[in-house]
Amino acid sequence: MAQRATLGEGNTPLIPSVSIGPKLGLKNLYFKLENCNPTGSYKDRFIAAEITRLLNERVTACVATSSGNTGASLASYCARYGIRCSIIVSPETPPGKLVQMRAHGARLFLVKHFIASAEVTSKVLATLERLSGERNLALVVSAYRYCPEGMRGVESISTELAEQLSEQLSERLSGQRGGIDHVFVPVGGGGLFTAVCRGFEHAPGPRPKVHVVQPRGCPTVVDAFERGVDVVRAVESTTKISGLSVPFDADATLALNTLRKNGGHAFGVEDEEVYEAQRLMLAEEGIYCEPAGATALAGLRRAVAKEMVQRDDTIVCPVTGHGFKDPESIGKAAEKYPEVLLQASELEEKLVGLEISGR
Ligand SMILES: Cc1ncc(COP(=O)(O)O)c(C=O)c1O
Numbered sequence: 001m002a003q004r005a006t007l008g009e010g011n012t013p014l015i016p017s018v019s020i021g022p023k024l025g026l027k028n029l030y031f032k033l034e035n036c037n038p039t040g041s042y043k044d045r046f047i048a049a050e051i052t053r054l055l056n057e058r059v060t061a062c063v064a065t066s067s068g069n070t071g072a073s074l075a076s077y078c079a080r081y082g083i084r085c086s087i088i089v090s091p092e093t094p095p096g097k098l099v100q101m102r103a104h105g106a107r108l109f110l111v112k113h114f115i116a117s118a119e120v121t122s123k124v125l126a127t128l129e130r131l132s133g134e135r136n137l138a139l140v141v142s143a144y145r146y147c148p149e150g151m152r153g154v155e156s157i158s159t160e161l162a163e164q165l166s167e168q169l170s171e172r173l174s175g176q177r178g179g180i181d182h183v184f185v186p187v188g189g190g191g192l193f194t195a196v197c198r199g200f201e202h203a204p205g206p207r208p209k210v211h212v213v214q215p216r217g218c219p220t221v222v223d224a225f226e227r228g229v230d231v232v233r234a235v236e237s238t239t240k241i242s243g244l245s246v247p248f249d250a251d252a253t254l255a256l257n258t259l260r261k262n263g264g265h266a267f268g269v270e271d272e273e274v275y276e277a278q279r280l281m282l283a284e285e286g287i288y289c290e291p292a293g294a295t296a297l298a299g300l301r302r303a304v305a306k307e308m309v310q311r312d313d314t315i316v317c318p319v320t321g322h323g324f325k326d327p328e329s330i331g332k333a334a335e336k337y338p339e340v341l342l343q344a345s346e347l348e349e350k351l352v353g354l355e356i357s358g359r
Pocket residue numbers: 041067068069070142186187188189190191192193242243244246292293320321
């Protein structure tokens with residue numbers, strides 16, 4: 001009988017914005033909490049589908065490349081299903097992601113210049129492709145180019161979104177409007193973006209505009225979109241946003257073509273805009289996300305500044321990864337709110353008056 005790998009991924013919450021949306025003048029902004037997946041990112045949808053494939057093909061070992069979240073997810077599902085896994089990462093990977101992989105027993109290889117350099121990254125991938133072809137060793141990379149079956153698992157985000165929104169909107173607006181107008185998607189390699197667009201092809205209701213949001217420091221899709229060309233150039237990545245540094249054409253050309261077909265826009269954002277969006281998510285929405293998980297919002301803020309979205313539009317920003325993954329970025333956001341060390345006897349004096357101070 002076919003086996004299905006699962007840790008309960010998917011069916012993540014969709015919640016309305018309580019502060020950021022209203023302040024931007026938007027009535028219907030929603031966050032899709034992909035950080036609530038079992039290992040803290042949307043990658044669990046990919047890995048559940050990919051591990052299902054490996055189990056049914058009786059593969060017992062795999063090798064993966066990862067910017068962190070694929071590896072964390074893979075390590076967890078492999079631990080559960082008895083598959084040996086080795087993961088190649090960059091030494092810059094945030095500690096929250098590295099420790100997740102190791103705690104689940106994955107073999108970790110930190111390869112110098114992997115990810116930041118397109119040349120090193122391509123070389124590593126070529127070696128792994130050769131090895132996996134020669135042995136019964138699956139190659140796991142979260143891109144359609146390498147793992148189309150696993151990536152199909154990610155497409156469920158859009159069918160869920162369409163269903164959840166039609167429910168929420170009919171409750172809130174007594175069925176006045178249906179459908180989503182805009183979805184902003186953080187882009188590294190471009191697989192997630194492509195999956196979201198493909199998912200909407202199978203979802204009920206009108207298709208939203210799905211937009212690319214990519215760091216200016218790794219602008220594979222944004223650069224080709226702005227230059228009006230069909231071919232993506234490899235870049236040397238300078239972005240520090242973990243997960244979004246993919247300097248070669250993993251699924252970037254696929255994402256670019258999908259973007260053009262679907263009529264969305266490509267927004268390039270500076271790392272500082274992403275950190276600012278993360279701080280807003282933390283302080284105003286109570287959402288604990290890593291920087292990549294706040295990147296959709298950084299793109300939306302650009303779209304608002306350019307008047308590319310309307311007040312009544314229904315807009316979704318997927319929060320793709322959890323704050324626990326990247327303690328350094330969270331620590332920077334927390335610096336604004338210092339802790340106070342005191343004696344118990346001093347407490348009352350410090351607390352008096354707190355009830356009247358606002359945000
Ligand atoms: C949290 C998070 N968001 C978004 C992405 C981007 O996905 P893709 O590389 O498929 O564009 C990643 C990729 O690692 C990620 O980890």
